[in-house]
Amino acid sequence: MPSPNKLLIIDDDAHLRESLAEVLELEGFECHQAGTAQSGIDAAIKLSPDAVIMDIQLPDSSGFQICSTLRKRSKETILIMMTGRFLSSEEKKQGFELGADEYITKPFDLTELTVRLRQLLSRNR
Amino acid sequence: MASPKRRGRLSVRLLFWFLNLSLLPLGVVAFFLIGIAHESISKEILSTQQALAAGFADTVHKYVSTFKNVLMETAGIEEFSSMTAEKQQKFLNRIMQVHLAILELSVVSPTGTEMLRVGRFLRPDPEMRKFEKDEWFLAALKRGLFMGNLERFQGLYPTMTIAVPITDPKAPSAPVGVLMGKVSLNGLTQMLGMEFPSSGRSSAAVVAPDGFVIAHCNPKEVFRPEAKLNGELVNIITTQTDEKGGGPLMLTDGTRLFGAFAYIPDKNLDWAVFIQQPMDYAERTSTAMLKRTVYIVLFVVLCVSVVALFVSGYITQPVRALRDAADRIGKGQFEEVRDLLPLDVNHEVGELAEGFDAMSESLKEKTDELVQAKQKLEEFTHFLERRVDARTRELKAAQDELVKRERLAAIGQMASVVGHEIRNPLAVIQNSTYFIKTKLGGEVDPKIAKHIKIIESEIQQANGIISEILTYSRTRELQPETTSLNAFLEDLVGAYPFPPHITLQKKFDGADASVSIDHTEMRQAIRNIMGNSIEVMPTSGTLGMRTYLEGEWVVIEVSDTGPGMPPEILDKIFGAFFTTKARGTGLGLAVVKKVMDRHKGDVRVESALGKGTVFRLYVPVAKPA
Numbered sequence: 113m114p115s116p117n118k119l120l121i122i123d124d125d126a127h128l129r130e131s132l133a134e135v136l137e138l139e140g141f142e143c144h145q146a147g148t149a150q151s152g153i154d155a156a157i158k159l160s161p162d163a164v165i166m167d168i169q170l171p172d173s174s175g176f177q178i179c180s181t182l183r184k185r186s187k188e189t190i191l192i193m194m195t196g197r198f199l200s201s202e203e204k205k206q207g208f209e210l211g212a213d214e215y216i217t218k219p220f221d222l223t224e225l226t227v228r229l230r231q232l233l234s235r236n237r
Numbered sequence: 238m239a240s241p242k243r244r245g246r247l248s249v250r251l252l253f254w255f256l257n258l259s260l261l262p263l264g265v266v267a268f269f270l271i272g273i274a275h276e277s278i279s280k281e282i283l284s285t286q287q288a289l290a291a292g293f294a295d296t297v298h299k300y301v302s303t304f305k306n307v308l309m310e311t312a313g314i315e316e317f318s319s320m321t322a323e324k325q326q327k328f329l330n331r332i333m334q335v336h337l338a339i340l341e342l343s344v345v346s347p348t349g350t351e352m353l354r355v356g357r358f359l360r361p362d363p364e365m366r367k368f369e370k371d372e373w374f375l376a377a378l379k380r381g382l383f384m385g386n387l388e389r390f391q392g393l394y395p396t397m398t399i400a401v402p403i404t405d406p407k408a409p410s411a412p413v414g415v416l417m418g419k420v421s422l423n424g425l426t427q428m429l430g431m432e433f434p435s436s437g438r439s440s441a442a443v444v445a446p447d448g449f450v451i452a453h454c455n456p457k458e459v460f461r462p463e464a465k466l467n468g469e470l471v472n473i474i475t476t477q478t479d480e481k482g483g484g485p486l487m488l489t490d491g492t493r494l495f496g497a498f499a500y501i502p503d504k505n506l507d508w509a510v511f512i513q514q515p516m517d518y519a520e521r522t523s524t525a526m527l528k529r530t531v532y533i534v535l536f537v538v539l540c541v542s543v544v545a546l547f548v549s550g551y552i553t554q555p556v557r558a559l560r561d562a563a564d565r566i567g568k569g570q571f572e573e574v575r576d577l578l579p580l581d582v583n584h585e586v587g588e589l590a591e592g593f594d595a596m597s598e599s600l601k602e603k604t605d606e607l608v609q610a611k612q613k614l615e616e617f618t619h620f621l622e623r624r625v626d627a628r629t630r631e632l633k634a635a636q637d638e639l640v641k642r643e644r645l646a647a648i649g650q651m652a653s654v655v656g657h658e659i660r661n662p663l664a665v666i667q668n669s670t671y672f673i674k675t676k677l678g679g680e681v682d683p684k685i686a687k688h689i690k691i692i693e694s695e696i697q698q699a700n701g702i703i704s705e706i707l708t709y710s711r712t713r714e715l716q717p718e719t720t721s722l723n724a725f726l727e728d729l730v731g732a733y734p735f736p737p738h739i740t741l742q743k744k745f746d747g748a749d750a751s752v753s754i755d756h757t758e759m760r761q762a763i764r765n766i767m768g769n770s771i772e773v774m775p776t777s778g779t780l781g782m783r784t785y786l787e788g789e790w791v792v793i794e795v796s797d798t799g800p801g802m803p804p805e806i807l808d809k810i811f812g813a814f815f816t817t818k819a820r821g822t823g824l825g826l827a828v829v830k831k832v833m834d835r836h837k838g839d840v841r842v843e844s845a846l847g848k849g850t851v852f853r854l855y856v857p858v859a860k861p862a
Contacts, residue, residue, distance in 0.1 A: 218660040220664060
């Protein structure tokens with residue numbers, strides 16, 4: 113049995129963070145959490161997760177900022193952006209250029225998310 | 238138009254002067270002519286009367302002389318003085334048979350005793366008279382002749398006595414007696430009657446100085462016992478020194494007449510012939526002349542008036558034409574002025590007309606210029622007004638657009654925040670539900686499973702509402718792409734999850750217009766309409782979709798066979814937050830309207846209750862690049 117994939121969830125909403133983490137743990141992922149951009153970046157450096165799921169809107173910085181920082185450190189890590197609002201094509205394009213792999217809109221279909229995560233992770237293998 | 242002073246017409250004034258100038262001399266001449274005529278008629282009458290009087294005086298003289306000669310010849314013949322009485326009587330009877338006017342003849346002896354008496358009305362053996370003291374007897378003896386002794390035979394018929402001496406030719410100086418005859422003068426009256434008939438104007442008389450009427454043209458004036466001529470006239474005649482004469486007379490009783498007299502040219506007679514005629518004849522004549530003159534004057538007035546009217550009309554015609562032309566110019570009608578002007582008149586009026594024509598032309602030009610300037614000014618004013626109107630509309634539209642945008646931006650901002658903040662809890666609920674569902678696994682109370690489904694469904698519903706609001710309020714740039722409309726619609730319809738009870742009828746225009754559209758937004762708009770249509774046909778129905786060209790537009794028509802909408806709500810359905818559903822944001826059709834506006838297109842709706850509703854999206858056809 114291979115070691116479970118390491119996920120990092122960065123969101124300032126603790127309930128969302130926890131519920132998502134627990135659902136994904138049910139699906140067999142190893143989940144870590146961070147409430148701010150800075151703590152998220154710190155955790156990512158320390159843990160080197162396989163994938164990072166981050167909210168675009170954070171109190172201290174934006175998800176795009178984290179995305180940019182993490183992509184510069186690792187080309188392997190899967191970066192998934194979460195948003196509660198519409199993103200324009202420009203914004204999406206900008207995000208992809210900064211290194212984002214996928215966008216998901218709240219509330220998310222968890223089955224779909226799980227499948228997509230596994231796809232992205234298996235590609236990296 | 239109240240004219241303070243109406244000027245007289247020129248033609249009337251000309252007429253007035255014509256009449257004055259032509260009739261005044263005529264009247265004066267006529268007056269003098271009548272005077273002259275009156276005078277000459279009077280003279281003519283007088284001279285005629287005088288001639289007649291003189292002529293009749295001669296006649297009287299000859300008449301009397303005839304009898305005088307008869308007596309003188311009888312008394313002078315040789316045998317008479319020596320005749321016996323019987324023979325003398327026979328002789329005298331013969332004379333009386335020849336001369337009817339001789340009424341009686343007597344032979345008187347030188348001593349004055351009547352020797353023989355022959356008469357027409359004498360008894361046989363008449364009484365012999367004595368005449369030795371009678372005037373005529375003495376005069377005949379002394380002077381050889383007597384004529385006179387006027388008397389009225391039987392008191393009526395005028396007679397005269399003529400006496401001549403009877404002489405013996407052998408001793409002529411010693412008369413042997415006197416022959417005396419009484420002669421009737423009725424013959425003179427008869428002659429006068431024939432000469433001056435009673436129907437004539439004149440009357441004539443032969444009078445003695447004492448007024449005894451010897452003869453008269455009217456026998457009634459003679460044959461009466463006391464026939465006398467008017468004493469006044471007799472007085473006038475007897476005081477004349479001339480042998481003959483005449484003139485106008487005015488009697489004390491007011492009678493005016495022409496009178497003429499002539500004495501008998503015989504020294505033995507002092508009778509006069511008098512002819513008179515009332516003066517009124519001459520007056521009547523001159524009055525008739527006056528009348529005729531007045532008629533002539535009236536006729537001339539009439540003729541002159543007519544002629545003057547024509548002449549003055551002819552003279553003033555050009556002036557009137559000028560006046561008409563001036564009237565026209567006054568009214569601003571320049572077109573026919575030239576035709577009116579009397580340009581062909583060859584006097585001063587013609588020159589005036591030429592001047593007038595020049596003035597008219599100049600006025601016309603100036604007026605045209607003014608009119609053109611006015612038109613230009615009006616056009617310019619209209620142009621400015623239109624510009625101002627257009628600009629005002631643009632500003633108003635811009636302001637409306639600005640207000641709308643600001644409002645949308647505010648809504649968008651709020652919706653963004655609200656959406657984000659609600660989506661987080663929704664995501665948490667979703668996660669937790671998923672967690673519970675996964676934990677429970679397959680062996681779960683069906684009721685719990687049902688409620689989990691309800692929660693998941695409600696999350697979807699809530700998320701849909703948020704999506705709608707965010708879609709409506711987001712401000713994104715339009716990203717148009719030139720597209721085949723038919724292909725775009727085929728894709729859209731193909732991907733749409735039609736429920737099984739809906740029948741789709743599609744008919745796309747063969748021309749397959751190209752359109753420049755933002756796919757995301759146009760898709761959203763059409764899906765919104767299709768969603769509504771399907772929603773109003775819950776059990777069964779037909780959704781129609783067709784396209785067709787209409788001018789520069791291509792129309793996407795989406796129809797349903799639902800219950801239709803009442804007319805009063807058709808105006809409102811495109812407004813934001815208007816809904817007839819139990820759950821709905823009222824933004825679906827507002828999004829459609831917004832999308833069509835952003836594409837410079839339009840959306841229209843037509844609905845019939847019980848039959849269905851038709852939406853038509855008007856998209857501009859893309860112009861080939």
